[in-house]
Amino acid sequence: MYGYVAKRILHAIPIALAVSLVCFLLVHMAPGDPLTLVLPADATQAMIDTTKAKYGLDLPLPLQYLLWLWGVVGGDFGTSISTGRPVATEILGAIGYSLSLAALAAVIGFALGITLGAIAGYTAGTLLDRMVSAIAVSGVSVPQYWLGIVLVVIFSVDLGWLPAMGAGEGGVLARLHHMILPAVTLAAMPAGIVTRSVRALVAEILARDFVTALRAKGLGRRAILLHVARNVAPTALAVMGVQLGYLMAGSILVETVFSWPGTGLLLNTAILQRDIPLLQGTILVLALFFVGLNLVVDILQPLVDPRMKRT
Amino acid sequence: MTGIDAASLTPPPPVVVAASPGYWTGVGRRLSRDPVSMLCLAVLVAIVVAAILAPWLAPADPSIGSVVRRLKPIGTPGYPLGTDELGRDMLTRLLWGGRLSLLMGIAPVAMALLVGGTLGTIAGYVGGKTNAVIMRATDVVFAFPSILLAVAIAGALGPGVANTLLALTIVLIPPIVRVSESATTQVRDLDFVEAARATGAGAITVVRVHVLGNVMGPVLVYASSLLSVSIILAAGLSFIGLGARPPTPEWGLMLATLRNAIWSQPLLAALPGGLIFVVSLAFNLLSDGLRSAMEVE
Amino acid sequence: MSEIAHPAEPALEVVGLHKTFHLRSGGRTRAVQAVTDVSFRVGAGRTLGIVGESGCGKSTTARLVMGLIEADLGDVRLAGREVGRSAAEMKAFRRRVQMVFQDSAASLNPRLTIEASIMFGPVVHGLSRAEAKTRAHRLLDRVGLDPARFAGRHPHELSGGQRQRVNIARALAMEPEIVILDESVSALDKSIEAQVLGLLSDLQAEMGLTYLFISHDLNVVRWISDEVMVMYLGRVAEIGPAEAIFEAPAHPYTRALLASMPSLDPEARTLAAPITGDPPSPIDPPSGCRFHPRCAHAAAICAATAPELNAPSGDGRLEDLHRVACHMAAAGASWAGEGAGP
Numbered sequence: 001m002y003g004y005v006a007k008r009i010l011h012a013i014p015i016a017l018a019v020s021l022v023c024f025l026l027v028h029m030a031p032g033d034p035l036t037l038v039l040p041a042d043a044t045q046a047m048i049d050t051t052k053a054k055y056g057l058d059l060p061l062p063l064q065y066l067l068w069l070w071g072v073v074g075g076d077f078g079t080s081i082s083t084g085r086p087v088a089t090e091i092l093g094a095i096g097y098s099l100s101l102a103a104l105a106a107v108i109g110f111a112l113g114i115t116l117g118a119i120a121g122y123t124a125g126t127l128l129d130r131m132v133s134a135i136a137v138s139g140v141s142v143p144q145y146w147l148g149i150v151l152v153v154i155f156s157v158d159l160g161w162l163p164a165m166g167a168g169e170g171g172v173l174a175r176l177h178h179m180i181l182p183a184v185t186l187a188a189m190p191a192g193i194v195t196r197s198v199r200a201l202v203a204e205i206l207a208r209d210f211v212t213a214l215r216a217k218g219l220g221r222r223a224i225l226l227h228v229a230r231n232v233a234p235t236a237l238a239v240m241g242v243q244l245g246y247l248m249a250g251s252i253l254v255e256t257v258f259s260w261p262g263t264g265l266l267l268n269t270a271i272l273q274r275d276i277p278l279l280q281g282t283i284l285v286l287a288l289f290f291v292g293l294n295l296v297v298d299i300l301q302p303l304v305d306p307r308m309k310r311t
Numbered sequence: 312m313t314g315i316d317a318a319s320l321t322p323p324p325p326v327v328v329a330a331s332p333g334y335w336t337g338v339g340r341r342l343s344r345d346p347v348s349m350l351c352l353a354v355l356v357a358i359v360v361a362a363i364l365a366p367w368l369a370p371a372d373p374s375i376g377s378v379v380r381r382l383k384p385i386g387t388p389g390y391p392l393g394t395d396e397l398g399r400d401m402l403t404r405l406l407w408g409g410r411l412s413l414l415m416g417i418a419p420v421a422m423a424l425l426v427g428g429t430l431g432t433i434a435g436y437v438g439g440k441t442n443a444v445i446m447r448a449t450d451v452v453f454a455f456p457s458i459l460l461a462v463a464i465a466g467a468l469g470p471g472v473a474n475t476l477l478a479l480t481i482v483l484i485p486p487i488v489r490v491s492e493s494a495t496t497q498v499r500d501l502d503f504v505e506a507a508r509a510t511g512a513g514a515i516t517v518v519r520v521h522v523l524g525n526v527m528g529p530v531l532v533y534a535s536s537l538l539s540v541s542i543i544l545a546a547g548l549s550f551i552g553l554g555a556r557p558p559t560p561e562w563g564l565m566l567a568t569l570r571n572a573i574w575s576q577p578l579l580a581a582l583p584g585g586l587i588f589v590v591s592l593a594f595n596l597l598s599d600g601l602r603s604a605m606e607v608e
Numbered sequence: 609m610s611e612i613a614h615p616a617e618p619a620l621e622v623v624g625l626h627k628t629f630h631l632r633s634g635g636r637t638r639a640v641q642a643v644t645d646v647s648f649r650v651g652a653g654r655t656l657g658i659v660g661e662s663g664c665g666k667s668t669t670a671r672l673v674m675g676l677i678e679a680d681l682g683d684v685r686l687a688g689r690e691v692g693r694s695a696a697e698m699k700a701f702r703r704r705v706q707m708v709f710q711d712s713a714a715s716l717n718p719r720l721t722i723e724a725s726i727m728f729g730p731v732v733h734g735l736s737r738a739e740a741k742t743r744a745h746r747l748l749d750r751v752g753l754d755p756a757r758f759a760g761r762h763p764h765e766l767s768g769g770q771r772q773r774v775n776i777a778r779a780l781a782m783e784p785e786i787v788i789l790d791e792s793v794s795a796l797d798k799s800i801e802a803q804v805l806g807l808l809s810d811l812q813a814e815m816g817l818t819y820l821f822i823s824h825d826l827n828v829v830r831w832i833s834d835e836v837m838v839m840y841l842g843r844v845a846e847i848g849p850a851e852a853i854f855e856a857p858a859h860p861y862t863r864a865l866l867a868s869m870p871s872l873d874p875e876a877r878t879l880a881a882p883i884t885g886d887p888p889s890p891i892d893p894p895s896g897c898r899f900h901p902r903c904a905h906a907a908a909i910c911a912a913t914a915p916e917l918n919a920p921s922g923d924g925r926l927e928d929l930h931r932v933a934c935h936m937a938a939a940g941a942s943w944a945g946e947g948a949g950p
Contacts, residue, residue, distance in 0.1 A: 029468070146588060331718040511701075
C-alpha cells in the first residue's frame with residue numbers, strides 16, 4: 001500500500017516541476033516589456049536597470065527560473081507589479097474566497113448530480129430518463145459566463161432577491177447571500193458531468209446479469225440499491241474528485257461575472273495589468289492545487305475500490 | 312472551468328479501430344434515423360450558413376452605430392433584434408459575430424487534429440523512446456486544467472484572435488494525442504499491419520496505406536466531441552478581454568460589452584450567449600447521437 | 609521434379625536461432641526463452657512441417673525467419689547466402705519469403721479492396737499499378753476466386769476459406785521462393801481445409817515453392833510435409849523425414865504426441881499414458897532436457913544437461929537424417945526405431 005502511495009507521489013513530483021517550468025516560461029514568452037507599466041515613459045537607463053535588478057529580470061533565464069523556484073518553495077512569490085504587495089499576500093487573500101465558492105458549488109453540483117444520475121440510471125430508457133439527460137447535457141453545454149448573466153437577470157434584476165456581484169460585507173450570512181448565484185452557476189457543469197457519469201454507471205450495473213440473478217433471489221430493493229451504490233461509488237468519487245480540481249482552478253469566468261474576489265478575479269486583474277509576478281504566482285498555485293488534488297484522488301482510489309490494480 | 316474534462320469524462324466512445332467501410336455506412340444510416348441528431352445537424356447547418364452569408368444577409372453595417380439609437384429593444388421596426396450599447400444593429404452583429412465565434416471554435420479543433428493526430432500516430436506506431444517522450448510531454452500539458460491553461464497562454468501572449476487560436480490549439484492537442492496514440496497502438500498489432508511490414512514496405516507507406524484509414528474514424532469522432540468545448544472556451548476568452556477585441560463583432564465579446572445593459576434590456580444582453588449555448592448544445596447532442604450510432608451489438 | 613537450380617544448397621537454412629523476450633509484469637522483468645538453439649534446413653520445393661504444443665516457439669521461429677522479429681543470435685540463409693541486415697538487403701529478402709497467417713480476417717485490411725490488398729506488396733517493390741493489378745487478377749483466378757466477382761470486394765464480404773485463398777494470393781503476389789504457413793488452415797472447417805490444402809499442394813508443384821508448414825494438427829502435417837520438426841519449449845526435440853517421425857518416433861515427447869492423436873485404426877490403440885505433469889512455461893524452463901519433468905524415461909543426466917540433436921544412425925544429407933535430442937534415445941533406449949506403442 002505504501003509502495004503505491006510512494007509511487008504516485010514520485011510520479012507527481014516531476015509533473016509538478018514541469019508545471020512550474022511551464023508557468024515560469026509562459027509569462028516569459030509574453031511580448032512587451034512588463035517594466036513599461038511600472039516606470040514612467042521618460043525613465044532613465046539607470047532607473048530601468050535598478051528596477052530590472054530589483055525584479056531580477058537582468059539575469060539569464062535558467063538562473064531566473066531557479067531563483068524563482070527557490071523563492072516559491074520558501075513561500076516567496078515575488079512582488080506584484082500593480083499593487084506593490086507581495087504576491088503571496090494577494091493570493092492568500094483571494095484563495096479563501098475561491099475555496100469557499102468551490103466547496104459550495106461542489107456540494108450543490110455533486111448532490112444534484114448523484115441524485116439526478118441515479119434517477120436517470122434507474123429509469124433508463126423512459127421519458128424521465130430522457131428529461132433528466134436533457135437537463136444534464138444542457139448543464140454541460142451551457143457557457144458559464146452566460147448562465148451567470150442569465151441568473152443575475154432573473155434573480156437580481158427581475159426579482160431582486162439576490163445580489164448581482166461582490167462578496168458582501170459583514171458576517172457569514174451576507175457572504176452566503178452573495179455566494180448563492182455564483183455557486184449555482186459554477187455548479188452547472190459538474191452537475192451535468194456527474195449526472196451523466198452516474199447515470200451510465202448505474203444503468204450499466206443494473207443491466208448486468210448478476211443483478212437480475214440477485215433480483216431473482218428475492219433481494220429487496222434496499223439491498224440492491226446498496227449493491228449498486230457500492231459498485232458505482234469508486235468511479236463516481238474519482239469523477240467528483242477531478243471535478244473539484246476544475247472547480248477550484250477554473251473559476252475565472254464565473255468570478256469575473258460576479259466580481260467575486262477569488263483567485264480567478266486575481267488572474268483576470270493580472271492579465272489586464274500585465275502583472276507578471278502575480279500572473280505567474282496565481283497560475284502556479286492553481287495548477288499545483290490541481291495536480292495535488294489529482295494525486296489525492298489517485299491515492300484514495302484503491303482505498304474505495306479494492307478491485308483496482310495497483311500498477 | 313469548461314474544458315476537455317467534459318469530453319474525456321463521459322464514457323469514451325468504443326475505440327472501434329479497423330472497421331470495414333460497411334460499419335461506417337451503418338453508423339451514418341443509424342444517425343440519420345435519429346430525430347434529435349438530425350435536428351441538431353439542421354440547426355448547426357442553418358447557423359453556419361447564416362454566418363457564412365452574413366455579408367449578404369445582414370440588414371445593416373456592423374460597425375456603424377448611433378448613440379441616439381442605443382439599446383433599442385427587440386422588435387423595434389428596422390432593428391428586428393434591437394440595437395447594442397453603441398446603437399449598432401444586433402441582428403447584423405450577431406450574424407457577423409457568428410463568423411468569428413464559429414471560426415475560433417472550429418479552427419483550433421482542426422489544427423489540434425492535424426498536429427495531435429500526427430504526434431499520436433507517430434508515438435503509437437514507433438513506440439519506445441519516441442512514444443515515451445511524446446506521451447510524457449502530453450501528461451505535463453494535461454496536468455493543467457484546460458481553461459486555466461488557455462487563459463494562461465492567451466494571457467501571456469496578449470489579446471488578439473491569433474493568440475487565442477494558438478492557446479486553444481495547444482490546449483486541445485493533448486487529448487487528441489492520447490486518443491490517436493491509443494488507436495494506433497491497437498491497429499499496429501493487427502495481423503494485416505504485420506503482413507504489410509512483411510512486404511518490406513517502409514514505415515511511412517505502411518502508416519499511410521494501412522494505419523491511417525483505420526485510425527481516422529475514432530479520432531475524428533473524438534475530435535468532433537471537442538467542438539462544443541472549443542466554442543465555449545473561445546467565446547469565454549473574448550469575454551474576459553482576450554481573444555477578439557472591440558469593435559470586432561464576436562459573441563463572447565458582445566456578451567461582455569452588453570453586461571451593463573442587463574438592467575435595462577436583459578433579453579438583448581443575453582442574446583449572444585444564447586447563441587453560444589445553442590451551438591454548443593447542438594454539437595453535444597450530435598456527438599451523443601454519433602456515439603449511440605457507433606455502439607452496435 | 610520439384611528441385612530448383614541448386615540441388616546441393618537448401619532453399620532455406622536456419623542456424624542456431626535464439627530469441628528471448630523480456631516481459632514486464634507486476635514491476636519485474638521476466639525472461640521468456642521463446643526460441644533456443646533452433647537449426648534446420650529445407651530443400652528447395654520441399655515442405656518442412658513444424659509441430660508442437662502452444663508456447664513451444666513455432667510462431668516465434670516463423671517470425672524470426674521472416675525477419676519480423678530480430679533474433680538475439682543465429683543466422684538465416686537463403687540458397688546458401690546469409691541474409692544481411694542492411695535495409696536494402698532486408699527488403700530484397702522480404703520479397704523471397706512470405707507468410708500466410710492464421711486469422712484470415714485480421715490479416716486483411718478491412719478498408720482495402722481485395723485487389724488493393726494483393727497489389728500492395730508488388731507496388732512496394734516497384735511494379736506499376738497496372739502490372740500489379742494484372743498480377744493480382746491472375747493470382748485470384750489461380751487460387752480459385754473469380755476476379756470479376758471478388759477483386760472489388762472487401763474482406764468482410766468473404767467467407768473464411770475465401771479470405772485465406774486471398775491471403776495465399778497475396779503471399780504469392782511477391783513471387784517468393786519460400787512461403788511460411790503459420791496455422792493457415794487451422795481455423796477453417798474441415799472440408800474447406802481440405803480444399804485449401806489441395807490448392808497449396810498444387811501451387812507448390814507448379815511454382816516450386818518451399819513451404820514451412822506450422823500446425824498443431826498432426827494429421828494435416830503428415831499429409832503435406834516432406835520433413836517434420838518437433839519443437840518443445842523453444843527447442844528442437846526431433847527432426848527428420850515425415851514418415852520416419854510418424855512411423856518411428858524417437859523422442860518421448862513425439863511418441864506421446866502421436867499417441868494422443870485420435871485414430872480410427874484399431875491397430876493403433878495404445879495403453880501408453882498420455883503426457884503427464886503440468887504444462888510448462890517458457891519463462892522458467894526446467895534445467896537440462898526441458899521435457900524431463902514429464903518424461904516417463906527420464907534419468908539423472910536428463911535433468912543435468914540439455915541433449916544435442918543426434919542421428920541414431922546413418923549419414924547423408926542433413927535434411928534426410930532422422931535426428932533426435934534425447935539422452936535416452938542416443939544411448940540406444942529400447943523404443944528407438946520402433947513404432948509408437950507402449
